[in-house]
Amino acid sequence: MSRRDASTLVAWTGLMALATHSVVRYRWWIVAGYVVIAALVVGLAWTARDDRREARDGAAGGWVPSALLTLVGLVNLGVPAFSYLDDAGQLLVRIVLGVCCFVVAGLLLPGSGASRRLAVLAAVVGAVGTGALVIVGDPAPRIDVWVILQQSADAMAAGKSMYAQTWVGSPGITDAFAYLPWTAVLTAPGRWLAGDVRWALLVLVLVSALCVGALGRWRRPAVAAAALLLLAPGSGTLIEQAWTEPTVLVGLAGWALLVRTGRAWWAVVPLAVALASKQHVVALLPLLAVWPRFGWRRTAVATGGAGLLMAPWIVAGFGDFRHDTVTTMLDLAPLRFADTLYTFVLNEAGVQLPIAVVGVVVLAVLGAAVVTLRRRAVGLAGLLSWCAAVLFVANLVNKQAFYNQFWLVGALLLLAVAASSGALSPAVPPGRVERRSRPADRPVDVPAPPSPSDG
Template sequence: MTRREGAVLLVWWVLSALATHSVVRYRWWIVAGYLLVTAALGALALSARDDRGAAAAPAAGVRAAAAVLGLVALTHLLLVPFSYLGAAGLGAVRAALAAAALLAGALLLVPRARAAVLPVALAGAGTAAVLVVRGDPAPRIDVWVILQQAADGLLRGESMYVQRWSGSPGITDAFAYLPWTAVLTAPGRWLAGDVRWALAVLVAVAALCTAALGRWRAPALAAAALLLLAPGSSTLVEQAWTEPTVLAGLAGWALLVHRGGTGAWWAVVPLAVALAAKQHVVLLLPLLAVWPRFGLRRAAVAVGGAGLLVAPWALGAPHAFVHDTVRTMLELPPLRFADTLYTAVLNETGVRLPFALVGALVLGVLVAAVVALRRRPVGLAGLLTWCAAVLMVVNVLNKQAFYNQFWLVGALLLLAVAAGAGARSGLSPAAPPRPARTAPRARPPRPARPPAGPPAPSSPSAG
């Protein structure tokens, strides 16, 4: 792991801790922390380069990754995440995640034991998921109610855009996501009674893609473990927040692009799924389109694929589809306990930032990112860092942004760390160069043979 990747992991940890503490409370200093993280991400993105073929990082980087796992364990013990569980249940969740993070960090330091890092992290995350789903079988949040009833509607052949949600504590008349959020989470309801099982599985799939992206090397194993054991991850599963549907697609895209060749074309499939799950993924398309290793044609095919995936619902009830996925999202009121720059200005001054101003700022950042990527080639790790920085700006300027949106930014940073590990060669920069092979000694020339004499006369019988 390089010094740069150590800085990425440190920024990820700060972001995760802030986001965990932000649920559900507004604090001006959390917004200030987010702004500092945004600035740090901008600096990391601007310093990115094409790292294909770079030498492997020194062993000190592995110790840094293990130290971040230790910080995560400490965060679980000291920072209480939002939950509807009782004190005993939540304590068990925190203890399971902290113990898994500590053990994963220790195993990372032992080369022969690193193969156990990911199983330990999966076990810790799985234990936490079981505790929160069983301990809170009916969370008081509209997202869970909507996804559960949308899954039931899919079995009956109903469109989620014409359904109404009974018992929802929030939205009751709209499915504000794109349809593949429901499609990807429905198997959890169908097979095990709760969509949250599917969300937990999607996080695990993303973690496996992260480790494979980094060729199962130590930094990639650490990144995958951090994704599974992130501070606040139990809240993500308990509240049925839907960002894992996007991350699984983006992680699959990154893995296939990393393999290159025909894999880059196959990468349009998971990208299309991510685009068909949530609207804001479209903000990343300009970055992917100008990146030479993916390009405009593949981005266009992914858009076309997403259109085909969405078409049955968009064409089946076009008015309801536009109402739910566009108008509902634009008309959502600002929530004063969201820790964004928008709500900070609103809470501190009473002024609502104009939509045109917010849109212009987001567009300006997106254009600047595209220009930077065109002028300076970067590797996959750099591209993922740019994607994280753009989404971070969007979150900070939004009317509503909570742990789940910031979790996705952090997950992209972990993918970037894994991509950096996967791009490096196996030669350590600290290893002495191999001695050049010397040419073999030339043998002395053989003495020339004397010229052959006249041929012997043939006997009459030889004719």
């Protein structure tokens, strides 16, 4: 594992510890911690290099993944996560996550193929066990997201649009489905088959973790990244509260895996699903469009595909769709217990940041990412780091951002570590670079030079 990847995992650990403690409380020092970690993530993205260099520099440090997993296990045990479970149930969830981290850390030390397979199995068992504990232990969480997703699934089963519904018993939003339609499509099978959408969310996290491991060719850093995704501090809260970021992650993870394996055109399909699930994925499109290995043509096709995936609901009621997904989101009031720079200024100075300031900050980071990706030969790991940086900064200046939004940023960092691990083919020794020529449309392990077109 390279020093860069180790730094990325350290940033991820700090991010998840802070995010876990932040639910649901505002603390100025949590915001300060986020700012420091965001600066580190932007710095890691800014210094990202060609995949071949990352791989050539990354042979040392085989013990680092185990050390970090041990640290994460201690965070799981020491940082209580928000839950509606009773004290005994909450403690059991933390013990399962912490112990599984220690087990995976021990299994990864030998580094053999058999031990890595056992490590994956242990992480999956821990994630499934945690998910089952929170879903069964809290059958009706007091959060509007769960109510909305449950009743959206029922509406779809009855042939009705989720954008024309009023939610019964919701403790928050009652008259809007604030997400794009494929959030409902991807979670509904959990309701239809097992009575609860959260089972589907758990499956989406498992599939995403498998993509993370495969992206890194199941090498030790990639297995560690997949295990960290499954055993992340606060992951029980993510499932219990039915937060919807797994619907985005599964698409982005599938996209990354297909790009790495030379199937960039097929990668437009999972990207379209991610775009049709939640609105903020659109912020990543400029990065994908200027990155030579994907390019603007595939980005345009994926965007058009997302439009087709959403078309049935748009056609069924454009006014309802616009109200729920645009007007409702723009009109959301700031929540003072969110840990962002926006709420920091609001809580400490009583001032709401002008939308122009928010826009300038996000556009500055987005512009830096676009310029870097156009001018340098940046590999898939670097691109994913930039994606994490853009969403991280957007969260920091948002009116509302909670554990789930920062969890997605962390998941992208884990994808970046896996992509770095999988940069060279297994046949190439650590100190050498693969030099086989490949068609321009399949330069996965050996990146193409920067180009304004997508090849």
